[in-house]
Amino acid sequence: MHSFGYxxxxxxxxxxxxxxxxxxxxxxxxxxxxxxxxxxxxxLNINWFQKQPHGNDEVSxxxxxxxxxxxxxxxxxxxxxxxxxxxxxxxKNSLNQVSLWDAIIPEKEHAKFWIQISNKYRFIDQxxxxxxxxxxxxxxxxxxxxxxxxxxxxxxxxxxxxxxAYR
Amino acid sequence: xxxxxxxxxxxxxxxxxxxxxxxxxxxxxxxxxLIIWKALMCVTGxxxxxxxxxxxxxxxxxKRGDILxxxxxxxxxxxxxxxxxxxxGRDIPIVHRAIKVHERENTxxxxxxxxxxxxxxxxxxxxxxxxxxxxxxxxMGRAVGFLPYVGWVTIIMSEKPxxxxxxxxxxxxxxxxxxD
Numbered sequence: 001m002h003s004f005g006y007x008x009x010x011x012x013x014x015x016x017x018x019x020x021x022x023x024x025x026x027x028x029x030x031x032x033x034x035x036x037x038x039x040x041x042x043x044l045n046i047n048w049f050q051k052q053p054h055g056n057d058e059v060s061x062x063x064x065x066x067x068x069x070x071x072x073x074x075x076x077x078x079x080x081x082x083x084x085x086x087x088x089x090x091x092k093n094s095l096n097q098v099s100l101w102d103a104i105i106p107e108k109e110h111a112k113f114w115i116q117i118s119n120k121y122r123f124i125d126q127x128x129x130x131x132x133x134x135x136x137x138x139x140x141x142x143x144x145x146x147x148x149x150x151x152x153x154x155x156x157x158x159x160x161x162x163x164x165a166y167r
Numbered sequence: 168x169x170x171x172x173x174x175x176x177x178x179x180x181x182x183x184x185x186x187x188x189x190x191x192x193x194x195x196x197x198x199x200x201l202i203i204w205k206a207l208m209c210v211t212g213x214x215x216x217x218x219x220x221x222x223x224x225x226x227x228x229x230k231r232g233d234i235l236x237x238x239x240x241x242x243x244x245x246x247x248x249x250x251x252x253x254x255x256g257r258d259i260p261i262v263h264r265a266i267k268v269h270e271r272e273n274t275x276x277x278x279x280x281x282x283x284x285x286x287x288x289x290x291x292x293x294x295x296x297x298x299x300x301x302x303x304x305x306x307m308g309r310a311v312g313f314l315p316y317v318g319w320v321t322i323i324m325s326e327k328p329x330x331x332x333x334x335x336x337x338x339x340x341x342x343x344x345x346x347d
Contacts, residue, residue, distance in 0.1 A: 023314060027312070078227070078228065079227060079228055081228065081247075081264075081284060083246075083247060083266070085246050085247070091272075092271065092272065093269045093270055093271055093272065094270055094271065094272040094273075095243075095268065095269075095270040096268070096269050096270075097245065097246035097267065097268040097269075098246075098266075098267050099246055099247075099266035099267060102266070102284075104227065104228070104284060106227065121266060121267075121289075126269050126278070140246065140247040142247055142249070142264075144228040144229075144313075145313075146315065147313070147314055147315060148312055148313070148314075149311060149312045150249075150310065150311060150312060150313070152247060152248075154247075
């Protein structure tokens, strides 16, 4: 009853239980953080807008992205994954979401940023419906914790429109 | 030497009834573990409620050896969700993020393109020949939570099976020689 084996076993079980409990509490504490992120996206230029040989529209844009995601970081945050997606509706598809740019933000200091880039991923439609299309640009973020539950949310910015003709 | 003598003595002194009781207790433990696993499968709606991250394609968020908790609902797949999917013909699940989603009007059929956060290119190279999109039936679940490092046990046991056998052998010996 008091052998080394029994004591070792009891100690190990207790340690694992306490560790699991601590991970759960750490994750639970994320629910209490007050999150006020903000962002703005501007389309500086439509670089080109063509119909590809296989029939799908493709557009290349230069975006100006300003964001402040510092309030998303808690003590239990490992990184925040942010991405900008263009969202629009066509007659064939009720929803299209195309990711244009993403970034991994490892620390709170890097979470307030201003960046001007052309789209990292190709903006290609399923079909040729993009002329004159109204679309939203949504900044999504995904908070990845050190342990526990992951949180995701987004800011939708609407009012963007693609040109009526190819160029 | 005295420990070996004790073990041999205790094996010799086993009574049938005690052995059967121990076998049944072991059986109960195994079946309870199975019940908990199946219940988890029901609650989370996916066939594998817990997966181990095997590659570094989602670093620094998920490192090799982390475990992910999955959940699958009828909600449609949206961009940004971390999905776990199987490619036709391969049985290793892949954990990547959905970057493009095209959902059809009415039928709810959805085309999804995924990419690992740490990869430079999207996953078209990983899909089957001629396949450009994932569909709903490929996706096993969405990652909703994670625990670091715990999955190393599984990785070690599958890469060096000898450790699995040693562990089971030691457990078996412990069960036989314990006095309760």
